[in-house]
Amino acid sequence: MNFILIFVFALLWDLLFGEPPIKLHPVVWFGKIAGFFDEKWEREGSLLDFLTGALTAVTVISFALILSLLPLYLPFPLNYALAVYLLKSSFAIRSLHEHIARTVTGDVEEKRKAVSMIVSRDVKALDEAHLNSASIESLAENLNDSVIAPLFYFLLFGLSGALVYRAVNTLDAMLGYRNERYEYFGKFSARLDDVLNFIPARLTVLLYLPLGGRRVLSYYRLARFKINSDKPISAMSAVLKVWLEKPGVYRFPGREPTNGDIIRALKVYWLVVAEWLVIVVLPLATGVCPCLSL
Template sequence: MFELITAVALDVIFGEPPSKFHPVVLFGRIIAKIDKAYKRRKPLIDFIAGVFCTSIVLTFALFLSVVPILLPFPFNFLVEVYLLKSSFAIKSLYKHVEATICDDVERQRKAVSLIVSRNVSNLDRHHLNSASIESLAENIVDSVVAPIFYYLLFGLRGALIYRAVNTLDAMVGYRNDRYEFFGKFPARLDDILNFIPSRIAVLLFLPLNPKKVWRYYKLANFKINGDKPIACMSAVLGVWLEKKNAYRFEGRNPELEDVKRALWIYVFVVGLFLLFVFVLKFILINHVQ
């Protein structure tokens, strides 16, 4: 439990560690090299290549998770805390979304382009606000709830494997000519791993507006997981959130002020989740003793 408390504290205070030694960056480099080296062929072969790529990245994640076990105290503790902290991004997510709150539309467009994969060049102010809020809501699962959830279940290996799968999905899990089959396996694996965490996120939003959050959750049938926290954020804020040709949740126009409000909601939801996690761990530890 002390490892998790220390990792969360370091994240909240300092944010992300140097990218040169960040496990997610290392995962990304492995994926990029395999992606670049592999020449696309037939669908089945591409799918098998995607499974092979996933296996290599997950093997590396498992290797990293074993490193602390091989070290003496206090180095084992320090390395585990560092690797665990690298699996989630509480402060970094807050800061990236906060950077999108600016009066100049072009500056906002540039900031939003750093946190979403969609083309933002033609988005108006309201759609830029929406994209920023959507990214914040969806990443409550990817960047906070899911890695900590899998750490609770399986220890450090659970957190790192989840982060590896999530990185694979972010880099190759697209439905286009290049990644349709190569990225299918990691994309579906990411869907499986996010199924429970995305529903946990819904529960965290419920105290803010139980009836409306539940109603919007039941309307979230556009995606397997990603639209669930977005629907909840839309319900609490009372604004529409939309990704064109993908999903839309109704409400008034999202303004810059709503991005600020979304950050306060983020703090509440993440705080509630961490409180629940620490209380649960405390109870389990004392029950075992």
């Protein structure tokens, strides 16, 4: 199959129309499978919980892999149409911008409501500056999770790489919490997500270098709080020169973030996305991409 053609049409779909209908979205299907196991399994102790959580992850990943292989068994042009649809479902450029843009408002309560839709932390007690920070942090982290990483694995392993990554990332978002319910049940998914994001998170930091230079590297050295997620956040903080903080977890130095800084962050976002799209297109167009052999 022509991977550059599939990628271009998937990208056009994303930029022009955004996300597919929710009921037909593969990520929603991944979530339903994970949710079924989560709901049905009565926690039985650390070992059994871990094994059942691992089985849950393997089931979702296997489903993603099967989906990715379906285009190989369809005639033209259905094979291309399905491949475009599935690849588009693995990344989200336009919708990420739209979610973050909704947090740009002078009404603190409206901002709080918009931020609560994009972060897992409790936003009830956050002041306006911390709400702005949470919005920018979410943009920086999801730039990696929703754009850089899925296309990185698409380059390496084709459609299977992109969908399997998205499945693992969905599992981590649903199950990867450090609390009584998910400490063991979600551990396999969380650690697998850490492994898959290790290179993309650091690649994302490199993409900020043309925008922030040595300051990006100095902030990267401060990012010692998380394995991956704080790395892109440190880079965004460096470029914007604002503090970004998740209370009790991490804080990067700078001035207080404002509404205007969210707008600036969105501009930075599109510059980094543009850099990455050029990097993705070049190997696809020249035929040196590993995924072309799969």
